[in-house]
Every structure is written in structure tokens, then in C-alpha cells.
Amino acid sequence: MRFEQPKTYSISLTGWGFWLGSLAVAALLTGLGLGWLMVGLVALLLFLLSLPLLVLLAFRWWARRWITTDRCPVCGSEAQALEGSHFFCPSCGEPLFVADGYFYRQTPPGTIDVESGEESSWELLS
Structure with missing residues (x-):
């Protein structure tokens, strides 16, 4: 059939x-x-x-709001990181954190950060 x-x-x-x-x-x-x-x-x-x-515009808005671009306080190289994050400087390796749109050093408690100035020369009087 x-x-x-x-x-x-x-x-x-x-x-x-x-x-x-x-x-x-x-x-x-x-x-x-x-x-x-x-x-x-x-x-x-x-x-x-x-x-x-619309998705691209929303992502750009988010990125401008949460990604910070600043210079390392130690070596001066420019880097980017998320707001509130802890990271290492890509140039010098210094541990940094991001707060209020700026990079800050992570120093152990009790460390006093001193900036050196220009040294003056002393002459001996004889």
C-alpha cells in the first residue's frame, strides 16, 4: 500500500x-x-x-557615575577604578582606594605620611 x-x-x-x-x-x-x-x-x-x-546610553551613564579617573598620589600615573574599590597602581604597585572621585593611599594604621621638601645646606662656621 x-x-x-x-x-x-x-x-x-x-x-x-x-x-x-x-x-x-x-x-x-x-x-x-x-x-x-x-x-x-x-x-x-x-x-x-x-x-x-538605549542600553548603550544607560551603560555610559553608569560608567560616568561609578568609574573614577585620577592620578596616583605616589607616582602620578593616570588610572581608572570603580568608586569605593581598593586596587594597586598599575605603574608603581602602591595599594590605593577610591573615595569621592579621588585616589588615596592605603597606609597601615599609625603610619605618619611625611612629604619631604627641599633640603637646605648648612655651612660650618670656623
């Missing part, structure tokens, strides 16, 4: 056929009083197309 495959028909809408078919469906829905449905579909399509741009 031989089974026959059912006949199937398909419509291939590629290129101009897709756009003409979409225009025909839009005209049909508008004619039936369902224009609001087309407006909603177009709005959804525009939102989905603009979503990558």
Missing part, C-alpha cells in the same frame, strides 16, 4: 514581496478598523530597534 504525501502550498515573501505583503496586511487591518493594532506593532518594532542604543 502506498501513502501519498499531502500537498502543501507555501508563499515565499522575500524582497519586495515582503514589503508589499506587509503593506497589504496594514491596509486590510486599517480598513477593518484595527489601525490601532498597526500603530502598536510599529511602536513595538521601533522600540526593539532602538533598544541597543
